[in-house]
Amino acid sequence: MLKKIDFGFALLTFILGVYVVLESFSYGFTAADGQPGSGLFPIIVGFALIFFSAINVLRSRIDYLSIKEEFSMLVTKRMLVILLGNVFIISLMTFFGIMLTTILSIMFTGLMIAWGGIDKRFVIQMVIVSIVTTLVLHVLFIRVLRIQPMIGIFGF
Amino acid sequence: MDSFELLLGGIQSALTIKVLTATLIGVLVGLVIGVLPGLGPSAGVAILLPFAVSLGGSAAIAALAGVYYGAMYGGAVTSILLGIPGDAPSIMTVLDGHAMAKRGEAGRALGITVFASFTGGLIGLIFLTFLAPYISEAALHFGTAEMASLMLLSLSFVAVLGGRNIIKGFATLCIGLILGMVGLDPIAGPSRINFGIYDLIDGLNFAVVAIGLFGFSEIFNTMLNKNTDLDSPDMRPTLKSLMPRLSDFMATKWSQLSGSVIGCFVGILPGVGATTATIMSYAAAKKFSKNSDEFGKGSIDGVAAPEAANNSASYSSMIPLFTLGIPGSATTAVMLGGLLMIGLQPGPMLFINNPDFVWTVFGSFYIGNLMLVFITILAIPALASIMLVKMRILYPIIFAIIIYGVYSINLSPFDIGVALFFGLIGYLFMKLDYPMVPLILGMVLGPMLERGIRRTLISSDGSFMAFFDRPISLVLLLITAAMIMVQVYKTYRKVQ
Numbered sequence: 015m016l017k018k019i020d021f022g023f024a025l026l027t028f029i030l031g032v033y034v035v036l037e038s039f040s041y042g043f044t045a046a047d048g049q050p051g052s053g054l055f056p057i058i059v060g061f062a063l064i065f066f067s068a069i070n071v072l073r074s075r076i077d078y079l080s081i082k083e084e085f086s087m088l089v090t091k092r093m094l095v096i097l098l099g100n101v102f103i104i105s106l107m108t109f110f111g112i113m114l115t116t117i118l119s120i121m122f123t124g125l126m127i128a129w130g131g132i133d134k135r136f137v138i139q140m141v142i143v144s145i146v147t148t149l150v151l152h153v154l155f156i157r158v159l160r161i162q163p164m165i166g167i168f169g170f
Numbered sequence: 171m172d173s174f175e176l177l178l179g180g181i182q183s184a185l186t187i188k189v190l191t192a193t194l195i196g197v198l199v200g201l202v203i204g205v206l207p208g209l210g211p212s213a214g215v216a217i218l219l220p221f222a223v224s225l226g227g228s229a230a231i232a233a234l235a236g237v238y239y240g241a242m243y244g245g246a247v248t249s250i251l252l253g254i255p256g257d258a259p260s261i262m263t264v265l266d267g268h269a270m271a272k273r274g275e276a277g278r279a280l281g282i283t284v285f286a287s288f289t290g291g292l293i294g295l296i297f298l299t300f301l302a303p304y305i306s307e308a309a310l311h312f313g314t315a316e317m318a319s320l321m322l323l324s325l326s327f328v329a330v331l332g333g334r335n336i337i338k339g340f341a342t343l344c345i346g347l348i349l350g351m352v353g354l355d356p357i358a359g360p361s362r363i364n365f366g367i368y369d370l371i372d373g374l375n376f377a378v379v380a381i382g383l384f385g386f387s388e389i390f391n392t393m394l395n396k397n398t399d400l401d402s403p404d405m406r407p408t409l410k411s412l413m414p415r416l417s418d419f420m421a422t423k424w425s426q427l428s429g430s431v432i433g434c435f436v437g438i439l440p441g442v443g444a445t446t447a448t449i450m451s452y453a454a455a456k457k458f459s460k461n462s463d464e465f466g467k468g469s470i471d472g473v474a475a476p477e478a479a480n481n482s483a484s485y486s487s488m489i490p491l492f493t494l495g496i497p498g499s500a501t502t503a504v505m506l507g508g509l510l511m512i513g514l515q516p517g518p519m520l521f522i523n524n525p526d527f528v529w530t531v532f533g534s535f536y537i538g539n540l541m542l543v544f545i546t547i548l549a550i551p552a553l554a555s556i557m558l559v560k561m562r563i564l565y566p567i568i569f570a571i572i573i574y575g576v577y578s579i580n581l582s583p584f585d586i587g588v589a590l591f592f593g594l595i596g597y598l599f600m601k602l603d604y605p606m607v608p609l610i611l612g613m614v615l616g617p618m619l620e621r622g623i624r625r626t627l628i629s630s631d632g633s634f635m636a637f638f639d640r641p642i643s644l645v646l647l648l649i650t651a652a653m654i655m656v657q658v659y660k661t662y663r664k665v666q
Contacts, residue, residue, distance in 0.1 A: 020602050027341055034348055034363060041355075041362060050627045052355040052362060055620040056348070063344035069337050093390045093597065101590055104573070107583040116570050124566040139563065147567050151574045154206075159217060161578045 015087065017074060024070035031063030096126045111166025113148055120144035173300050177536075180529030184232065184537055189530065192222070192229035193538045196236020197545060203237070204244020206575050210257035210377070211241035211484075212501040219504060223511045228527050232534035234508050235488075238501055239538065242480055243287055243546055247553055250279045250473070252568060254385035258376060258614045259444040259480045261607060262452040264384055266465065266472030273468055278415055280550045282470055284543055285419040286426045286477040291539040293430035294437070294482030299532050302489045312439060314629065315637050318622025319646035320439065321615050324446045325608075326650045327453045336661050338604045346612020347619075349374055356621050369584040376614055378576055378585045379592050383606055385572055386593025389565050391600050422474035425455040429478030437483025438490065443499070444483040445614055451479035485535065492516055492528065 034056050041053035099122050107115040124140040125132060155161045184190070196218065203214035214237040222233040245256025250267035263283070270279040312320075325343060352363045353373020364370040419426075429451035436450060437443035455475035456465040465472045488505075490496040495517035497503035509516050514524060521528055559567075576589050599606050630636035637643050 016601060019598070023598060023602055023604075024341075027345065030345070030348070037363060041360060045358060048632065050624045050632070052358045052360055055623065056351055056362060059344050059347045059351070059616075063341060063348065066337055066341040066344060070341055073337070096390070097590055097594055100569075101587055104583050104586045104590070107586075112574070112577060116573050119573060120566040120570050123569050124562060127565060128562045136562075140566070143563055143567065144570075147570050151570060155574045155578055159203075159578070161574075162581055164577070164581070164583065 021071065021074040024067055024074050028064060028067035028071055031060050031067055034060035034063065092126060092129065096123055099126070107164055107166075109167055111168065111170055112164045113152055113170050114166055114168065116148045116151065117144045120147060176525065176529045177299055177532060180526075180531070180533030181536060182533070183526065183530040184228070184533035188225070188229045189232050189534050190537065192225050192233040193236045193534050193541060196222070196233035196238075197240040197538060197542055200237035200240020200242075201244045201247075201545070201549075204241035204256055205247050206244075206256075206571065210245060210501075211238045212499070212504060214238070214241040215501050215504040215508075219508055219511075222508060226512055228530040228534060230508055230512050231505065231531045232538065234505050235531070235535055236538045236541075238505075239287070239291060239481065239484060239542060242484060243283065243542060246283045246287070246477055246480075247280065250283065251276060251553065252385060253388040254572070255380050255610075258380075258610070259448045259476070259483070261380070261384075261445075261610055262448040262476035263473055263480075265452075265607065266467070266469050268388070269466070269468035270470070270473065275468070276553075277550055278418060278470065279473055280553060281415060281547075282418045282422060282474050283477045284546045284550070286422070286429065286474040287481045288539060288543045289426040290430040290433055290478030290481035290483075291485060291542075292536075293427075293478075294434055294485030295532070295535055295539065297434040297482070298485045298489055298492075298535075302493050311642065313640070314622045314625040315640050315643040316646065317439070318619055318626055319637060319643040319650070320446065321619035321622060323646050323650045323653075324449050324615055325611060325619070326653050327449050327611075335603050335605065336658065338602075339608050342599070342604050342606070343608035343612045346609035347616040348612075349379065349609070350613040350616030351620070356617060357624055369582065374588065374613070375579055375585065376610070377579055378589050379613060380610055381572055381576055382589030382592030383596040383599075383610065385568070386590060387596025387600060387606075389568060390593060390597045418470055418474075422471050425451075425459075425471040425475040426478040428454050428458075429475035430482040433479035433482030434486045437479075437486035443487045444480055445611075447479040447483040448476035449611065451475040492520060495520075 038053035038056035038060060041056070042051035043053050043057060045051040100119055103115055103118050103122060110118070121140050121144045124143070125137075128136055152163070156163045184193075199218055200211070200214050203217065204211065215234050218233060218237050222230040224230075225233060241256075242259070245260040246263050246267070248254050248256045249260040249263040250271050253264055253268035253271075255261045255264050267279045267283070270276065348363060352370055354361050354371070361371045429447075432451045432454060433444075433447040436447040439446070452465075452472060452475050455471045456462050459465065459469070459471055461469065461471075484501075487499050487502055491502045491506060493516075495506070495515065497506045506516060514520060514527065572589065573586055576585050577583065579585060596606055598604075599609075626636050627634070637647060
């Protein structure tokens with residue numbers, strides 16, 4: 015499985031290199047006055063990425079440098095759930111404000127980490143930790159450091 | 171009057187309640203700010219600026235400088251305990267410092283950071299006070315071609331750091347260079363490679379990417395690793411492991427010395443000094459170490475060298491500020507603002523018109539450097555004991571700190587999404603054996619490399635010979651080529 019992901023990732027970086035080169039031609043290799051243009055450096059780097067990615071694609075196909083560590087689908091799925099869950103929670107920051115979003119994020123992350131071993135005591139711990147941590151951070155960043163917070167529909 | 175006598179006079183003048191208090195406040199504020207991800211020395215100096223200016227005179231600059239080196243140590247704390255680099259120069263500390271913390275040696279790692287920071291700071295200060303005018307004059311010979319060649323040399327260290335997967339190292343370096351180009355072209359102006367996303371028109375912030383790449387990915391990797399019971403007795407550090415060791419100071423003396431010297435000379439170069447100094451000192455320490463295989467896995471020399479370089483570079487970066495009035499970094503630019511606000515114009519005349527002020531400030535730097543050692547030695551057990559907190563409680567808290575830290579950079583939730591995305595990328599990098607450091611180095615040094623190349627080509631009417639006609643640039647390019655060829659050859663022999 016990991017070898018397929020290695021191949022897929024190398025292919026993605028190859029596509030990124032192609033995208034950068036094609037995009038950079040529109041900026042111009044040289045400017046109107048003949049001086050180096052905005053596209054010069056991206057084109058060089060883009061081609062370099064294409065070159066190195068192509069080697070990585072080939073290597074991944076022939077298993078040139080075996081990736082030793084084993085890959086757990088279950089662990090990866092949990093990681094993706096935590097990641098996507100937090101992305102969803104953060105996207106609600108404009109509605110709920112930074113404080114409530116952070117509380118939700120702490121609780122969600124903590125419960126997902128402990129999934130399979132959650133008990134009532136841990137849930138209570140997470141509620142307390144999430145509220146106290148958020149309050150401390152809010153005081154530190156917003157009151158002391160005077161960062162402008164994002165206020166939600168509940169007024170905080 | 172001899173510089174040494176002037177310095178002694180300055181130290182005596184700095185031993186007033188006002189200057190000592192200002193230095194202490196600066197160091198404490200810097201420590202706290204440096205620990206918070208997303209906030210580095212420049213943010214700390216900017217935040218304390220109004221308070222510092224109200225103190226006036228040498229106390230103002232003593233406070234700002236205290237924030238500077240306090241924040242650098244704070245950044246090292248985050249790098250070691252959480253694996254999140256607080257700023258670009260802290261990246262190298264993450265490699266070995268965090269590895270040491272994970273095997274229960276957080277106290278040792280933090281302890282050697284204190285010793286190395288003190289050594290680097292002391293040597294950097296000696297450099298600043300006695301050699302400032304001479305070194306400034308030499309630094310004026312560094313033009314755009316030399317800067318570009320130095321950037322290339324720094325980036326070529328990826329060949330040294332890339333290890334087995336040198337090709338993957340160069341691939342991630344290219345990705346980093348591309349990330350550095352996202353946003354406005356520094357010379358011509360158009361927005362490039364923004365994937366059509368409005369929030370990327372202005373580019374990507376280094377701290378956001380670094381926090382995601384190192385911080386979130388480490389959290390994902392460690393908290394979900396089924397093979398490690400992070401709360402088992404074997405994994406939890408003992409009280410002894412929370413304490414620093416004096417023996418480590420002697421064991422790493424050569425790494426500290428070499429790092430300090432490299433930091434002194436490289437740190438003086440505007441814009442790139444500290445980051446490049448830490449890379450070069452790490453590479454040098456690895457090159458000359460008898461246990462080079464341990465680097466990247468928790469080598470104490472791998473922490474000592476870049477931390478010594480970082481601190482000595484911080485002082486030598488003030489040389490252009492005081493002697494020429496040219497700030498070499500964002501932090502010294504804010505300090506320049508502080509000097510102007512208290513009515514002083516930095517430059518050659520500052521030493522002539524206000525010698526008491528200059529030598530008192532230098533004296534306060536020595537006192538502040540010593541103050542930092544005592545404060546941080548006392549704080550180490552408390553800081554290192556963070557690793558005793560259960561991971562299922564600690565990591566969600568770290569998540570929250572990162573959310574606030576990343577949000578505070580641009581006040582944008584989009585940045586948190588970017589950090590999470592790079593957390594996924596970093597996780598994949600770990601699994602697929604792609605090194606992360608070249609990506610960050612490419613992102614930080616890439617824009618400077620591009621500016622150097624294009625400005626050199628503009629001034630030479632498009633001729634690449636400008637890089638070879640200048641002796642310093644030529645030497646740097648030859649060293650770069652030699653280093654890459656040697657490393658490629660060594661890797662080829664190993665594989666064979």
